[in-house]
Amino acid sequence: MFSKLVSISSGAMVPDRDADKSPILECIGLGVTFGGLKAVENFNLTIGRTEIAGLIGPNGAGKTTVFNLLTKVYQPTKGTILLDGRDTHGMSTTQVNRAGIARTFQNIRLFTNLTVEDNVKVGMNNAMRYNMWSGIFRLPGFWKEEKVAHERAMELLSIFDMQDMANARAGSLPYGAQRRLEIVRALATNPGLLLLDEPAAGMNPSETAELMENIRKIRDTFQIAVLLIEHDMNLVMNICEGICVLNFGQIIAKGSPEEIQSNATVVEAYLGKKKEA
Amino acid sequence: MTILSNLISGISLGSIYAIIALGYTMVYGIAKMLNFAHGDVIMVGGYLCFCTTSYLGWHPLPAVLLAIVGCTVLGIVVERLAYKPLRSAPSLAVLITAIGVSYFLQNAALLLWGSDPKVFPAFFSFSGQSGVALLGGQLNITYVAMITVTVCLVIMLALTTFTGHTKMGKAMRAVSEDKGAAQLMGIDVNFTISMTFAIGSGLAAIAGVLLCSTYPTLMPTTGSMPGIKAFTAAVFGGIGSTPGALLGGLLLGVIQIFAQAYVSTQLSDAIVFAVLIVVLLVKPTGLLGRQVREKV
Numbered sequence: 196m197f198s199k200l201v202s203i204s205s206g207a208m209v210p211d212r213d214a215d216k217s218p219i220l221e222c223i224g225l226g227v228t229f230g231g232l233k234a235v236e237n238f239n240l241t242i243g244r245t246e247i248a249g250l251i252g253p254n255g256a257g258k259t260t261v262f263n264l265l266t267k268v269y270q271p272t273k274g275t276i277l278l279d280g281r282d283t284h285g286m287s288t289t290q291v292n293r294a295g296i297a298r299t300f301q302n303i304r305l306f307t308n309l310t311v312e313d314n315v316k317v318g319m320n321n322a323m324r325y326n327m328w329s330g331i332f333r334l335p336g337f338w339k340e341e342k343v344a345h346e347r348a349m350e351l352l353s354i355f356d357m358q359d360m361a362n363a364r365a366g367s368l369p370y371g372a373q374r375r376l377e378i379v380r381a382l383a384t385n386p387g388l389l390l391l392d393e394p395a396a397g398m399n400p401s402e403t404a405e406l407m408e409n410i411r412k413i414r415d416t417f418q419i420a421v422l423l424i425e426h427d428m429n430l431v432m433n434i435c436e437g438i439c440v441l442n443f444g445q446i447i448a449k450g451s452p453e454e455i456q457s458n459a460t461v462v463e464a465y466l467g468k469k470k471e472a
Numbered sequence: 473m474t475i476l477s478n479l480i481s482g483i484s485l486g487s488i489y490a491i492i493a494l495g496y497t498m499v500y501g502i503a504k505m506l507n508f509a510h511g512d513v514i515m516v517g518g519y520l521c522f523c524t525t526s527y528l529g530w531h532p533l534p535a536v537l538l539a540i541v542g543c544t545v546l547g548i549v550v551e552r553l554a555y556k557p558l559r560s561a562p563s564l565a566v567l568i569t570a571i572g573v574s575y576f577l578q579n580a581a582l583l584l585w586g587s588d589p590k591v592f593p594a595f596f597s598f599s600g601q602s603g604v605a606l607l608g609g610q611l612n613i614t615y616v617a618m619i620t621v622t623v624c625l626v627i628m629l630a631l632t633t634f635t636g637h638t639k640m641g642k643a644m645r646a647v648s649e650d651k652g653a654a655q656l657m658g659i660d661v662n663f664t665i666s667m668t669f670a671i672g673s674g675l676a677a678i679a680g681v682l683l684c685s686t687y688p689t690l691m692p693t694t695g696s697m698p699g700i701k702a703f704t705a706a707v708f709g710g711i712g713s714t715p716g717a718l719l720g721g722l723l724l725g726v727i728q729i730f731a732q733a734y735v736s737t738q739l740s741d742a743i744v745f746a747v748l749i750v751v752l753l754v755k756p757t758g759l760l761g762r763q764v765r766e767k768v
Contacts, residue, residue: 266656292658304653306646308762317646318657320639337638384658 213243225274249435297386307366318383484617486725487624492702495672511699517680547673710761
């Protein structure tokens with residue numbers, strides 16, 4: 196499912212298979228200032244319902260800040276975020292997650308003392324309905340919900356073949372497995388948009404290749420959109436349909452992988468200006 | 473025989489410390505703050521129970537239930553009004569606020585109930601007996617002691633099940649590890665913290681009733697010393713750890729009673745705190761505390 200970008204009514208580009216559906220995310224004129232510093236300015240981005248999009252740029256360009264704005268870790272000082280057509284203005288981090296955005300972190304932030312399965316279940320917390328007393332006294336409602344939760348946790352873990360590790364302490368897992376578990380935990384919150392902050396950081400080429408496969412698999416299975424920050428250009432150019440390039444808090448280019456690769460401004464931002472010979 | 477009987481009083485007192493210590497340890501683990509007003513919630517619980525039974529003539533059971541509900545509400549209200557606005561303030565500000573709340577509760581009690589000690593009614597005597605005599609009358613175990621130890625164990629089991637196996641418990645453990653990440657996973661951190669205060673304060677009410685049944689004088693300052701001792705117990709066992717609170721509480725109770733019996737009544741508190749200092753010198757995280765290694 197790799198499709199070319201087409202323009203929709205708002206003028207934004209989304210993959211052609213998503214053209215007839217409303218976009219999952221629209222950022223309009225998004226900006227945040229810290230003191231006098233404009234960390235992100237006039238950020239416009241539209242993501243199609245099942246698009247895999249990439250956010251790239253040199254270090255310090257403001258990529259993670261964009262993630263923090265989308266998840267309301269920072270409140271935007273300017274602009275609008277429409278999630279599935281709904282304005283997220285005034286929502287808290289928790290509410291935005293419940294509305295459908297889940298994320299992973301650049302530096303892994305698992306609940307290290309909980310088991311792998313419990314990490315996933317924490318993500319599913321909102322979907323579980325039994326009350327405290329049926330939990331303490333192990334009433335039938337508890338067992339029923341727990342069984343469903345257990346099965347769903349195992350199903351999610353099976354995406355990355357991690358069922359065998361379900362009872363291990365999350366902190367004891369090897370690095371690559373912790374990164375994968377973070378993705379599973381984010382998926383457990385049942386998002387419409389999954390934000391991945393450098394999912395391939397610290398992975399070797401074969402692990403990265405596997406990760407690419409899995410990101411596609413997640414998109415196809417759950418029919419969700421993925422926005423990822425990544426420095427591994429091989430990964431970005433291979434799986435992203437739309438790419439947005441950020442430098443000094445501003446978008447300097449947007450388009451398909453081919454367009455980005457041949458864009459002079461992008462090359463300049465990464466490598467510097469070519470000297471006249 | 474006196475050793476055995478001292479041991480039993482020690483375990484009984486230690487169980488009360490353990491229940492109070494749970495409140496300290498849970499709140500510390502989840503909100504990362506020391507709620508120094510916790511001891512005074514015990515006192516409020518004691519007074520609520522005293523008033524309904526002595527003035528209104530209630531049966532002890534509904535009186536205890538009312539005290540639990542009253543303290544739970546008090547815990548939630550205090551958290552909302554005094555601590556929640558300071559969620560992102562430096563921890564020192566929260567600590568001083570907690571001390572302020574402690575004085576506020578003590579003085580409110582002074583205003584409401586006066587400074588003269590009240591005699592707490594004896595709930596736990598059956599057919600005129602306050603305990604059972606064993607070994608031909610050499611060893612007397614009070615009903616209060618038996619009930620205190622049982623209640624403590626039941627609370628421990630319920631709480632372990634709660635934090636280990638329920639979604640709210642998992643949310644609590646998640647919040648205690650990483651508030652930010654928990655929020656991003658859709659957990660309502662404020663609600664989780666409120667629940668923690670509610671549970672801790674409800675337990676304080678139970679501890680209050682048990683404490684006043686063991687030592688039946690009730691004053692506005694009744695809660696402060698046991699509060700400090702229980703805080704010590706929580707640190708002793710490893711703050712943030714539930715089994716640590718139990719172990720710390722029991723050890724502290726036994727050490728205190730033995731020091732009173734065999735060394736000196738006046739020095740008993742000094743001995744308790746000296747033991748704490750020695751333990752912290754050898755094991756800074758407390759007996760069951762987890763060593764946190766910073767990654768470089």
